[in-house]
Structure formats: C-alpha cells, structure tokens
Amino acid sequence: MITKRIIPCLDVKDGRVVKGVNFDGLQDVSSPVELADFYSRNGADELVFYDITASSDGRKLFTDILRETARKVFIPLTVGGGINSLEDFDRVLKCGADKVSVNSGAIANPDLVEQAAKRYGSQCVVLSVDVKRVDGQFRVFAKGGRVDTGMEAISWIKRCADNGAGEIVVNSINTDGVKQGFDLPMLKAVCDAVSVPVIASGGAGCAADFVTLFQTIPEMDAGLAASIFHFGQVHIPELKEILAQKNIPVRR
Amino acid sequence: MIAIIEYGVGNLFSLESSLAALGVESVVTADPAVLEAADQIILPGVGAFGDAAQKLRDTGLDQHIIAQAKKGKPLLGICLGMQLLFEKGYEFGTYDGLGLIPGCVRPIAEVVPAGYKVPHIGWNALQFKRENPLFAYIKDGDFAYFVHSFYAADCEESVIATAEYGAPLTAAVARGNVFGCQFHPEISGEVGLKILKAFSERRASQC
Numbered sequence: 001m002i003t004k005r006i007i008p009c010l011d012v013k014d015g016r017v018v019k020g021v022n023f024d025g026l027q028d029v030s031s032p033v034e035l036a037d038f039y040s041r042n043g044a045d046e047l048v049f050y051d052i053t054a055s056s057d058g059r060k061l062f063t064d065i066l067r068e069t070a071r072k073v074f075i076p077l078t079v080g081g082g083i084n085s086l087e088d089f090d091r092v093l094k095c096g097a098d099k100v101s102v103n104s105g106a107i108a109n110p111d112l113v114e115q116a117a118k119r120y121g122s123q124c125v126v127l128s129v130d131v132k133r134v135d136g137q138f139r140v141f142a143k144g145g146r147v148d149t150g151m152e153a154i155s156w157i158k159r160c161a162d163n164g165a166g167e168i169v170v171n172s173i174n175t176d177g178v179k180q181g182f183d184l185p186m187l188k189a190v191c192d193a194v195s196v197p198v199i200a201s202g203g204a205g206c207a208a209d210f211v212t213l214f215q216t217i218p219e220m221d222a223g224l225a226a227s228i229f230h231f232g233q234v235h236i237p238e239l240k241e242i243l244a245q246k247n248i249p250v251r252r
Numbered sequence: 253m254i255a256i257i258e259y260g261v262g263n264l265f266s267l268e269s270s271l272a273a274l275g276v277e278s279v280v281t282a283d284p285a286v287l288e289a290a291d292q293i294i295l296p297g298v299g300a301f302g303d304a305a306q307k308l309r310d311t312g313l314d315q316h317i318i319a320q321a322k323k324g325k326p327l328l329g330i331c332l333g334m335q336l337l338f339e340k341g342y343e344f345g346t347y348d349g350l351g352l353i354p355g356c357v358r359p360i361a362e363v364v365p366a367g368y369k370v371p372h373i374g375w376n377a378l379q380f381k382r383e384n385p386l387f388a389y390i391k392d393g394d395f396a397y398f399v400h401s402f403y404a405a406d407c408e409e410s411v412i413a414t415a416e417y418g419a420p421l422t423a424a425v426a427r428g429n430v431f432g433c434q435f436h437p438e439i440s441g442e443v444g445l446k447i448l449k450a451f452s453e454r455r456a457s458q459c
Contacts, residue, residue: 001375074273120298123371196371
C-alpha cells in the first residue's frame with residue numbers, strides 16, 4: 001500500500017538553514033547537510049530545499065550544499081527557489097536534485113512547466129503554489145506570497161497539471177505560520193481538481209493536524225512542514241507512530 | 253567495478269552517490285570496452301519507453317547490453333531501465349525492448365481501480381514473490397520509492413516482488429543474471445542501498 005509522505009522543508013539562505021533549529025544530538029544545527037542527514041535517518045520520506053538566496057554567491061553556495069547533501073542523503077530531494085528557466089532545472093538536477101519545484105518562474109513563464117516536463121519528465125516537475133483567499137476566491141500569489149497575481153488558483157493548478165506538472169505543493173498563505181492546522185477546504189478543492197499527487201503545506205502545528213489532514217482528505221498524498229520539525233515540536237518517528245495508530249499508512 | 257550506462261536518459265547523480273557511499277567503484281559510460289571490463293552493469297533511465305529504446309538502438313548499446321547479459325554478466329535495470337529489459341512497451345505506441353525478460357510494459361491505468369492516482373508516486377512496501385539474492389539484506393515489507401505510470405505485465409515467472417496499488421504491480425524482476433527494479437533503489441534510503449549492495453556482490457560465475 002502506498003504510504004502518506006511526511007516532508008520537512010528547509011529554507012536555505014547563504015548556505016545556512018534560515019529558521020533556527022533546536023535538536024538534541026545535532027552539532028551544527030544550521031547546516032543544511034547535517035539537518036538533511038538527520039531527517040533522512042529519522043523518518044522523513046522526502047526533503048525539500050528552498051533556495052531563498054538573492055545573490056549569485058549565495059546561489060553558488062546553495063548548489064555546493066545541494067551536491068554535498070545528495071552525496072549523503074538517499075531519499076528523494078526536491079529543490080525550489082529561483083527556478084525560472086530550463087537552465088535552472090539543469091543546474092539543480094546536475095547537483096543531485098531528484099525533482100524541481102517551480103513557483104513564480106511558472107507564473108512569469110507559463111510554458112516552463114510544459115518545457116521542463118518534456119525535457120525531464122513529469123516526475124521531475126513539481127508545481128508549488130502559494131494560495132490565499134481574496135474576495136471569496138482562491139488566488140495565486142507570487143514572489144514568496146507577496147504579490148497577488150489575480151489568477152484563480154484551482155484553474156491555474158489544473159492548467160499546470162495538464163501541462164505536465166507531476167506533483168502539486170499547495171501552500172495556504174491563510175494558514176501558514178498560524179499552526180492551527182492545514183487549510184482543509186483549500187486542499188480539498190485542489191485534490192478534487194487534479195489527478196496528480198498533492199502535497200499539503202502551511203499550518204501544521206502538531207501531530208494531530210496531520211491526522212486530521214489525512215482523515216479528512218484521504219486522497220491527500222503528503223504533508224509538508226518546516227519549523228515544527230526544526231524546533232522539535234513534532235518528531236517524525238512519533239508523528240508516524242500516531243498516524244499508524246489511526247490506520248493511516250506510513251513508512252516506518 | 254559497475255558500469256552505469258550513459259545514453260542521455262535521466263539523472264545519474266543519486267545512483268553514482270549511492271554506489272560511492274557503499275564503497276563500490278562505478279563509471280558512467282557508453283563505451284563497449286568498459287562494459288566488457290565491468291563486473292556488473294546498471295541500465296538506468298527515466299522518460300518514455302520508445303525514446304529510450306531508440307537511443308539504445310541508435311548508439312548500438314542495445315546489442316552490447318544483450319551480449320554482456322547473455323554472457324552471464326549481472327545486469328540491473330532501474331525504473332525505465334527495468335522496463336527496457338522486456339520484449340515490448342506500449343507507451344505512446346508499440347516499441348521493442350531488449351527482450352532479455354519475457355513480458356511487456358503496459359499503462360498502470362489499465363489495471364488499477366478508479367480513484368488511484370497515476371503516476372504511482374511514493375513509498376510502497378515490497379511484497380516478496382520469490383527468494384532472490386537481490387533481497388539478501390532486506391526483508392519482505394520493506395519500503396521502496398516508486399515513480400512510474402507504466403508497469404511490467406505478462407512476466408509472472410520473473411516477478412520477485414510486487415507493490416500493492418489496487419493491483420499487484422511488478423516491483424522487481426529477475427531472470428538468471430538479469431535483474432530489474434521498478435522503484436529507485438538510489439533514493440530508497442537504507443533499503444535501496446542494501447539492494448544495490450547485494451547487486452554489487454553478484455558475479456558472472458554465480459548466475
């Protein structure tokens with residue numbers, strides 16, 4: 001039986017994990033390589049690295065870190081942030097990314113998803129979408145959730161899936177950082193609209209939020225979170241134990 | 253030394269890294285002399301069956317792979333590389349594979365019930381069907397990472413493991429010295445590394 005995936009997300013800037021990390025037994029808590037290795041040995045099913053570096057020096061550092069991580073960590077590694085062209089896909093794939101997540105780059109160039117899917121295969125192309133309610137509508141936001149594109153989110157996601165996006169990460173701006181649970185109505189609407197795997201992001205505050213997610217939306221494929229894992233509020237092995245007790249299939 | 257066949261299909265970084273982590277020497281190559289010198293051969297691959305099969309034929313690699321396999325050299329196909337071991341593929345047309353294992357490659361959508369997403373993406377349990385040296389270091393029920401929209405069919409006598417996805421999908425195959433994994437051992441964590449380790453220990457004389 002296919003299992004529900006639990007995915008920690010690491011924001012990386014200038015070679016360090018941005019949000020502080022608070023773990024026992026981790027020497028260098030801000031090293032993306034060390035943290036990725038820790039997660040892969042402690043139940044993470046995949047990892048997402050977001051490059052939030054602006055400078056070209058930082059970008060070089062990011063690809064170095066990516067390469068070092070991919071040499072040590074043997075679970076799927078998705079890379080996002082600053083993916084605006086096929087050259088960007090190429091750059092991170094050559095450094096060990098297994099999948100590439102595209103967000104603002106696809107909004108700026110809607111052909112990018114299709115071009116990338118044709119060249120690298122749909123399994124490699126992940127559409128990441130920041131979604132917020134505006135006037136009762138799910139609206140796509142760009143530039144790290146700062147700019148309202150005016151586009152309706154469900155039709156945008158459908159279009160990208162039709163063009164070859166192999167998975168969709170849906171990040172609800174409404175619930176992100178609030179830690180009161182995932183945005184179930186928004187996520188359900190996306191799951192109803194597309195047949196490719198959907199990854200829920202934004203709002204997880206505790207293990208029970210993942211239970212609610214997978215019980216309320218059984219077709220949801222994965223849950224992604226950052227700080228609750230980094231700060232040790234939720235430990236993945238314990239989370240999986242709780243999910244398994246609720247008969248939600250997980251890899252252990 | 254393991255020869256990883258380079259034919260312009262897919263990303264080999266994780267595979268090379270996995271073998272390096274195991275302390276197994278590997279080389280990415282399209283050189284028949286290197287295939288001849290190698291202890292084992294891995295045929296990787298992502299993408300479409302027809303394109304990949306054509307690339308193998310265009311480069312003449314198909315005949316070299318078949319010749320090495322017929323000599324008894326251990327060969328492991330991964331994902332699309334596994335699918336190419338079969339006789340025929342039905343992905344956007346009908347294409348000939350390498351024909352090293354009887355069977356064909358068909359759309360998952362034909363066998364899984366409605367409501368199951370295609371592609372089959374994620375971690376699924378391996379259900380052993382036969383004992384095999386590839387499984388020397390793992391156990392029935394261990395998880396591996398899958399990403400595929402097509403599956404190997406009509407190959408019952410070669411199936412060594414399946415994955416349950418509304419239907420038992422072919423997860424691993426073996427026929428003498430020829431092995432195949434539908435999943436990606438190079439990104440299947442410890443389980444994947446153990447499968448690659450077991451493969452790296454195969455020698456032509458053992459098969």
